Amino acid sequence: MADLVGTTAKVRDAVESVVAGRAGLADVTVAVLLAEGHLLIEDVPGVGKTTLAKALARSIDCRVGRIQFTPDLLPSDLTGVNIFRSATHDFEFRPGPVFNNVVIGDEINRASPKTQSALLECMEEGQTTVDGTTYSLPRPFLVVATQNPVEMEGTYPLPEAQRDRFTARLTVGYPDPDAEMTMLDRQESADPLAHLAPVTTGADMARFATLVRSVHAAPAVKQYVLDLVGATRSHAGLRLGASPRASLQLLRVAKALAAMSGREHVLPDDVQGLAVPVLAHRLILSTESRLAGTTAEDVVTEIVQRTGVPGARTGMPVRPFGR
Structure with a gap:
């Protein structure tokens, strides 16, 4: 338990070093990861939704995939596709970005509901089915999705079934003046994400997730x-x-x-x-x-x-x- 406490504290500190001035955000983010859930971050553009997702991903030494959701995105762009190889006269499966430990879905509600629904099996069962074949996803598996309010142009509301699969929804909000000044000082000459080093591994987080269940x-x-x-x-x-x-x-x-x-x-x-x-x-x-x-x-x-x-x-x- 002491190892879990110390490691998760380092992950929280890493996230807060990039997204400062938002009390409780890092706590819920790490707790969702340990609970083997998925996180939805909703707010207006430019307040740090994607930065928060990237900070969490970079603090863990594991495979990270990023998907920019757009209206023309297809379900196969997420899950992967079978490609016919003429040399072998057979199909070869090319996995999509969901075959990563941390999947960042940026502006998820800018894609059509059909494409959004491609994540349902992934998020609930830790697997995906392509052309009748089921593939297991790695563990830990965390979807961190960002979305803009549905009142904004070019957005589709998330289906109820998909919202229910997100363990928690966070609102980043605007930083207070002191935190925003700190952000200006930190990012005046460098991107803090570029200097964020992993503080733990995906294997450790999977082990901690098992411990949490007890x-x-x-x-x-x-x-x-x-x-x-x-x-x-x-x-x-x-x-x-x-x-x-x-x-x-x-x-x-x-x-x-x-x-x-x-x-x-x-x-x-x-x-x-x-x-x-x-x-x-x-x-x-x-x-x-x-x-x-x-x-x-x-x-x-x-x-x-x-x-x-x-x-x-x-x-x-x-x-x-x-x-």
Whole structure:
């Protein structure tokens, strides 16, 4: 456990050295990696979404693939394609960029829903099927996708099934003035990504991910997870609540966060702080909520505030990570 704590701290520091001034972003990013999940980063252009994804990838010594999503991108551009070789009179499989440990999908919602859906099998099952043949993907396998708000030109909304496969969604946001000044000083003459060296390996992160699964979650904590997720399914302001996959992923990321803190057990605080980034992007608001200007984040925050916490009182302020 001490090795996990020290290594993940180095990864967080590496990420924060490039993307400064965004409290909690690095914690959730590393926790999603340890939980063997996938990360969606959504915000307006130019705030560091791709930089955050690249910083995580460069801090780990493993294979990295980058996909620039465009309207003309085809599913085979992601998964790979069979090429006929006239010399051997046979087909040869040429793997696509998903056959890497960390896959950066830049502006994922600029591609058509058909192309976006090519990632569904990859993200859920760690494999991809091309022309009837199934290929296993390497481990660890992490998709870090960035997207612009759907209100912007040239974007397609992600299918609900694909959003549900992203373990967490983060919003980078604008840096505070001090952090932005630090960014100007650091990048005035050099790119900090160019000097970012790996601090661990993919094999180590895969080993840590196995260790995270053994972190203890008490029955009361598991019930708290189910209470939060169940409340989204009956909330009057929602048309679609969170799935059972959301329950599982919320618990897994909470275990990862506990392990990163050096604990062998999950606290309700771990679950509470992760509720917004893990649950909000899976929800569909009712028409009345949208017209009232309510966001999915508002609904999750309200649910957390009124749901009883094991061993604590309700109504406590919610401080989600990555916000």
